[in-house]
Amino acid sequence: MSDELRRLFADGAVPLALLRQRAHNQRWAEQPQQVIPLTAADPDFAAAAVIREAMVDYARSGVFSYGPPAGLSGFRKAVARRLQERGAQITPEGVIAVNSAAAGLAMVCRHWLRPGDEAIVADPVDYLFAHTVRGAGGVPVLWKVERHAPLHLENLEALVGPRTRLLCLCNPHNPLGRCFRLDELEQLGRFCRERGIRVLSDEVWSDVVYPPATFTSWLALPPDLAANGAVVYGFSKGFGLAGLRIGFVAMADPDAAAALLASSDQPSTVEGVATISQVAAEAACSAEGQAWLAAFLEHLQARRDQALAALDAIPGLSVHPPDATYVLFARLPGRQLSAPAPEPGQDHELALELEERRVEALVERLRLRHGVAVVPGSRRWFGPAAVGHVRLCFATSEGLLAEGLRRFAVGLGEETGSGPG
Amino acid sequence: MSDELRRLFADGAVPLALLRQRAHNQRWAEQPQQVIPLTAADPDFAAAAVIREAMVDYARSGVFSYGPPAGLSGFRKAVARRLQERGAQITPEGVIAVNSAAAGLAMVCRHWLRPGDEAIVADPVDYLFAHTVRGAGGVPVLWKVERHAPLHLENLEALVGPRTRLLCLCNPHNPLGRCFRLDELEQLGRFCRERGIRVLSDEVWSDVVYPPATFTSWLALPPDLAANGAVVYGFSKGFGLAGLRIGFVAMADPDAAAALLASSDQPSTVEGVATISQVAAEAACSAEGQAWLAAFLEHLQARRDQALAALDAIPGLSVHPPDATYVLFARLPGRQLSAPAPEPGQDHELALELEERRVEALVERLRLRHGVAVVPGSRRWFGPAAVGHVRLCFATSEGLLAEGLRRFAVGLGEETGSGPG
Numbered sequence: 150m151s152d153e154l155r156r157l158f159a160d161g162a163v164p165l166a167l168l169r170q171r172a173h174n175q176r177w178a179e180q181p182q183q184v185i186p187l188t189a190a191d192p193d194f195a196a197a198a199v200i201r202e203a204m205v206d207y208a209r210s211g212v213f214s215y216g217p218p219a220g221l222s223g224f225r226k227a228v229a230r231r232l233q234e235r236g237a238q239i240t241p242e243g244v245i246a247v248n249s250a251a252a253g254l255a256m257v258c259r260h261w262l263r264p265g266d267e268a269i270v271a272d273p274v275d276y277l278f279a280h281t282v283r284g285a286g287g288v289p290v291l292w293k294v295e296r297h298a299p300l301h302l303e304n305l306e307a308l309v310g311p312r313t314r315l316l317c318l319c320n321p322h323n324p325l326g327r328c329f330r331l332d333e334l335e336q337l338g339r340f341c342r343e344r345g346i347r348v349l350s351d352e353v354w355s356d357v358v359y360p361p362a363t364f365t366s367w368l369a370l371p372p373d374l375a376a377n378g379a380v381v382y383g384f385s386k387g388f389g390l391a392g393l394r395i396g397f398v399a400m401a402d403p404d405a406a407a408a409l410l411a412s413s414d415q416p417s418t419v420e421g422v423a424t425i426s427q428v429a430a431e432a433a434c435s436a437e438g439q440a441w442l443a444a445f446l447e448h449l450q451a452r453r454d455q456a457l458a459a460l461d462a463i464p465g466l467s468v469h470p471p472d473a474t475y476v477l478f479a480r481l482p483g484r485q486l487s488a489p490a491p492e493p494g495q496d497h498e499l500a501l502e503l504e505e506r507r508v509e510a511l512v513e514r515l516r517l518r519h520g521v522a523v524v525p526g527s528r529r530w531f532g533p534a535a536v537g538h539v540r541l542c543f544a545t546s547e548g549l550l551a552e553g554l555r556r557f558a559v560g561l562g563e564e565t566g567s568g569p570g
Numbered sequence: 571m572s573d574e575l576r577r578l579f580a581d582g583a584v585p586l587a588l589l590r591q592r593a594h595n596q597r598w599a600e601q602p603q604q605v606i607p608l609t610a611a612d613p614d615f616a617a618a619a620v621i622r623e624a625m626v627d628y629a630r631s632g633v634f635s636y637g638p639p640a641g642l643s644g645f646r647k648a649v650a651r652r653l654q655e656r657g658a659q660i661t662p663e664g665v666i667a668v669n670s671a672a673a674g675l676a677m678v679c680r681h682w683l684r685p686g687d688e689a690i691v692a693d694p695v696d697y698l699f700a701h702t703v704r705g706a707g708g709v710p711v712l713w714k715v716e717r718h719a720p721l722h723l724e725n726l727e728a729l730v731g732p733r734t735r736l737l738c739l740c741n742p743h744n745p746l747g748r749c750f751r752l753d754e755l756e757q758l759g760r761f762c763r764e765r766g767i768r769v770l771s772d773e774v775w776s777d778v779v780y781p782p783a784t785f786t787s788w789l790a791l792p793p794d795l796a797a798n799g800a801v802v803y804g805f806s807k808g809f810g811l812a813g814l815r816i817g818f819v820a821m822a823d824p825d826a827a828a829a830l831l832a833s834s835d836q837p838s839t840v841e842g843v844a845t846i847s848q849v850a851a852e853a854a855c856s857a858e859g860q861a862w863l864a865a866f867l868e869h870l871q872a873r874r875d876q877a878l879a880a881l882d883a884i885p886g887l888s889v890h891p892p893d894a895t896y897v898l899f900a901r902l903p904g905r906q907l908s909a910p911a912p913e914p915g916q917d918h919e920l921a922l923e924l925e926e927r928r929v930e931a932l933v934e935r936l937r938l939r940h941g942v943a944v945v946p947g948s949r950r951w952f953g954p955a956a957v958g959h960v961r962l963c964f965a966t967s968e969g970l971l972a973e974g975l976r977r978f979a980v981g982l983g984e985e986t987g988s989g990p991g
Contacts, residue, residue: 211616
């Protein structure tokens with residue numbers, strides 16, 4: 150690792166003035182000046198030089214004609230090559246450029262779900278799964294997933310009904326930081342294949358995995374399991390390109406990918422991806438892009454350990470070390486609420502709502518009185534199993550993270566009486 | 571007009587090598603090497619220097635965080651200012667960045683139509699109107715519009731039923747090149763307002779209008795009429811930014827715009843617009859961008875006259891001079907088929923289909939045997955009233971246009987026996 154690359158993530162390298170103008174989605178541009186936002190999972194660093202240079206060259210050329218509906222040929226090739234290097238069965242023809250990972254989830258859900266079809270969605274998990282299932286007219290069925298517990302296929306079996314068409318997998322998992330093992334994926338893959346359930350594997354976090362954990366793409370499973378799924382990815386998490394709106398859907402079978410594309414609104418030109426964003430993503434897949442990513446990961450691993458040490462020192466707070474992602478999901482001290490029962494009674498629902506409001510009020514006080522913003526574990530963001538938690542993003546510099554965590558600890562102590570006092 | 575600006579549209583300025591790599595949607599990158607594509611309405615010129623420079627600066631900065639769902643503040647202000655200069659009632663809060671004009675049409679249709687609602691759509695007109703109405707579950711009801719004939723509100727009245735919710739207007743009109751006058755728009759506006767019908771005004775061609783015609787935006791109508799509509803625009807036609815996927819929806823009432831945004835999938839991040847594309851569009855709205863546009867328009871007006879002269883010399887071909895757009899819509903020599911009757915019988919449908927096939931086969935022979943590609947006036951592209959026509963785009967250089975038209979004339983002559991022979 151070169152010092153030059155390491156310096157890109159130093160305290161002085163955070164482009165605060167630009168972030169205060171440009172970082173939306175609950176981050177710098179949407180907070181009072183003194184607040185440190187450990188909110189949306191979006192890095193506080195400028196993108197890799199190789200990405201910027203590719204964009205500069207493309208912008209200079211000035212030719213911005215209509216791109217092809219499936220994406221630029223160079224983009225599709227670069228993505229396929231990178232996936233192949235991870236053991237995936239994929240060709241460029243199986244790759245479709247999409248306008249963010251979220252757009253990819255929506256595209257797959259609309260293709261595979263008919264109104265009333267059921268899709269199994271983890272609880273907790275990022276809200277975009279239930280949102281895109283519902284957007285396609287489907288019904289999310291919640292599947293309790295924990296940080297360490299085995300996957301309990303008997304629990305999954307109990308959720309399968311005649312309308313179950315899809316299992317939505319978030320691998321690595323946001324917000325739990327769980328990176329599913331090969332044997333777990335194979336087990337899930339066989340379970341789904343035997344029951345005619347397709348698998349949507351969101352691998353947007355697949356770049357951010359900490360050794361000794363290793364990431365296995367759905368497309369690297371045995372061919373019959375891989376062919377039963379679609380992989381979604383975005384360049385926002387690993388490369389900080391959220392504003393460029395660029396991701397892909399990848400399928401082992403090029404004909405299946407062509408059918409997905411045909412069912413979407415990309416051929417009509419209603420939907421589509423900016424060509425310069427595809428050029429940026431292609432550059433991210435280059436050797437220089439991967440070297441930048443390795444340096445970013447080294448930085449992130451140190452920040453993860455820094456954050457875990459700081460949170461461990463807060464009495465009553467409980468947090469599992471993540472194997473992947475740059476978020477920490479912490480159970481707050483105070484009322485302990487078990488996960489919802491399979492058939493929650495009214496009392497449980499009421500308790501859940503009260504706890505949700507308590508955490509949201511606490512998060513708002515942390516933000517306005519203590520200068521640190523985090524994401525409350527509300528049902529609308531992560532599902533009912535998230536209630537009682539907060540999510541903190543640590544993709545920032547050592548100094549900002551230290552100060553953000555200090556404010557979090559002090560604020561939590563003052564607001565709940567559980568902190569260092 | 572400076573010579574420097576004029577030179578941007580000279581024969582030698584066409585970036586052919588880049589177009590052959592990048593211009594999709596039936597253009598250079600999708601044609602055999604020797605074919606001149608007068609197909610998709612997309613210019614053969616590089617974008618304005620001010621746009622490229624703004625993109626270069628933004629790309630260099632390297633901060634590509636999440637943008638706001640409604641669009642960047644600078645983009646919304648620049649758009650509002652430009653619309654205000656055209657007499658529109660608009661504030662930045664009424665402007666929403668969208669991922670192309672087509673995406674804007676889809677957003678408005680989904681907001682204003684419930685399944686089974688009817689929307690009046692011109693015939694002929696660009697296919698995206700019927701497509702986005704259907705995409706929202708609506709039913710397009712075709713309204714015959716001609717190049718010069720008065721709007722015949724009694725014909726429109728006959729189309730209005732209890733489920734009519736929307737009138738889709740293409741102003742200026744593609745492919746007829748008609749720029750609706752203020753009095754026509756007011757007449758339409760009152761008609762719709764009295765009947766509780768909203769107006770979707772697609773003004774993607776509003777930059778390309780030839781004197782003495784003048785463009786009137788829907789938002790420049792009297793306040794009660796303006797407030798009953800939504801304007802859609804894209805930066806593809808006037809500025810050649812199709813590949814950047816950037817447009818806007820504008821509404822006079824900021825609360826109505828906020829409701830439209832809330833009903834869309836932009837707040838969820840499933841949909842959204844690349845921030846660098848918004849930066850490019852903001853630059854297009856600058857004084858330098860407008861100066862570039864003026865030079866482009868001067869060039870286009872000369873190309874329009876060049877094309878009209880060439881087409882007028884083809885026996886049996888009939889074409890109306892467009893007041894706007896850079897397309898010509900020409901009725902081919904050969905079988906003369908009247909527009910469909912209000913209740914077309916089977917014989918008429920069959921005749922229409924045969925004529926459609928004849929034109930499609932002719933267009934394919936022109937492309938493969940004579941080296942010039944044009945768009946057939948097929949029902950799926952423009953509606954039934956387009957059958958028997960072809961559309962030619964003239965947004966290229968004088969030399970390429972002359973050669974393209976020469977091939978068209980010779981090919982038409984050889985294929986139909988009606989040309990110069």
